[in-house]
Amino acid sequence: xxxxxxxxxxxxxxxxxxxxxxxxxxxxxxxxxxxxxxxxxxxxxxxxxxxxxxxxxxxxxxxxxxxxxxxxxxxxxxxxxxxxxxxxxxxxxxxxxxxxxxxxxxxxxxxxxxxxxxxxxxxxxxxxxxxxxxxxxxxxxxxxxxxxxxxxxxxxxxxxxxxxxxxxxxxxxxxxxxxxxxxxxxxxxxxxxxxxxxxxxxxxxxxxxxxxxxxxxxxxxxxxxxxxxxxxxxxxxxxxxxxxxxxxxxxxxxxxxxxxxxxxxxxxxxxxxxxxxx
DNA sequence: GGACAGGAAGTCC
DNA sequence: GGACTTCCTGTC
Numbered sequence: 001x002x003x004x005x006x007x008x009x010x011x012x013x014x015x016x017x018x019x020x021x022x023x024x025x026x027x028x029x030x031x032x033x034x035x036x037x038x039x040x041x042x043x044x045x046x047x048x049x050x051x052x053x054x055x056x057x058x059x060x061x062x063x064x065x066x067x068x069x070x071x072x073x074x075x076x077x078x079x080x081x082x083x084x085x086x087x088x089x090x091x092x093x094x095x096x097x098x099x100x101x102x103x104x105x106x107x108x109x110x111x112x113x114x115x116x117x118x119x120x121x122x123x124x125x126x127x128x129x130x131x132x133x134x135x136x137x138x139x140x141x142x143x144x145x146x147x148x149x150x151x152x153x154x155x156x157x158x159x160x161x162x163x164x165x166x167x168x169x170x171x172x173x174x175x176x177x178x179x180x181x182x183x184x185x186x187x188x189x190x191x192x193x194x195x196x197x198x199x200x201x202x203x204x205x206x207x208x209x210x211x212x213x214x215x216x217x218x219x220x221x222x223x224x225x226x227x228x229x230x231x232x233x234x235x236x237x238x239x240x241x242x243x244x245x246x247x248x249x250x251x252x253x254x255x256x257x258x259x260x261x262x263x264x265x266x267x268x269x270x271x272x273x274x275x276x277x278x
Numbered sequence: 279g280g281a282c283a284g285g286a287a288g289t290c291c
Numbered sequence: 292g293g294a295c296t297t298c299c300t301g302t303c
Binding site: 125126127129130133134171174175176177178179 | 294295296297298299300
């Protein structure tokens with residue numbers, strides 16, 4: 001990987017096909033990346049808007065060096081060796097070989113744990129286009145206006161306090177029966193619970209701690225752990241993953257083989273199976 | 279086009 | 292094991 005700094009741009013190249021904004025956007029981990037035109041994307045995270053462009057193995061981030069070094073390099077997990085996961089996956093069997101090849105551009109974004117908690121509470125018993133729509137409405141109604149680009153307004157993900165200020169609108173936003181789960185999470189965070197602490201806690205303990213939130217079960221806890229707390233060993237089992245394990249592994253998939261990065265393997269599996277059964 | 283049924287990154291009781 | 296909000300999608 002090669003990083004070149006310009007005045008208001010940072011160019012990253014020689015990524016060896018282990019970075020694709022399109023794959024990241026479509027892999028279902030993030031609902032705040034939109035495709036603008038051609039190869040251009042708008043990414044909202046950390047209370048900021050980032051415009052990025054990708055031309056095969058070259059990515060241009062429209063930000064200064066400081067923002068790249070302190071925010072985006074970490075957010076896109078650029079220092080992690082995804083090649084290792086791809087090689088290990090390829091060696092395992094034919095299905096994983098196809099999956100890692102197809103999804104080789106995936107990265108597990110290091111997103112905000114609070115945003116992940118609410119987003120994946122919303123995700124339960126829901127479909128991806130609708131999840132994206134609800135998250136969008138939630139941000140537009142409750143978040144702060146952080147930027148306007150090409151005539152479009154971009155809003156931050158709301159804080160617990162901001163959501164509580166708009167709790168009467170949750171029904172209109174379309175969260176449905178999940179409103180009580182969201183409200184409970186807001187109350188706990190607002191009264192001082194710090195999700196950041198869980199980044200330092202062992203994965204299994206993190207999951208059981210997260211499951212103490214009302215409306216958070218095993219699946220959502222593992223999503224928050226993987227996408228929001230940097231626990232690459234968290235392995236969310238949703239209907240797709242269970243289907244894959246039944247279909248290709250006779251109901252038993254041994255994740256210990258991928259210790260330390262089984263969550264990344266899970267993401268390749270999810271992304272690939274969805275692509276071939278559409 | 280429009281109505282309709284089935285189902286959706288699950289969890290609670 | 293049934294209920295849960297709402298709406299996207301496929302089918303007729």
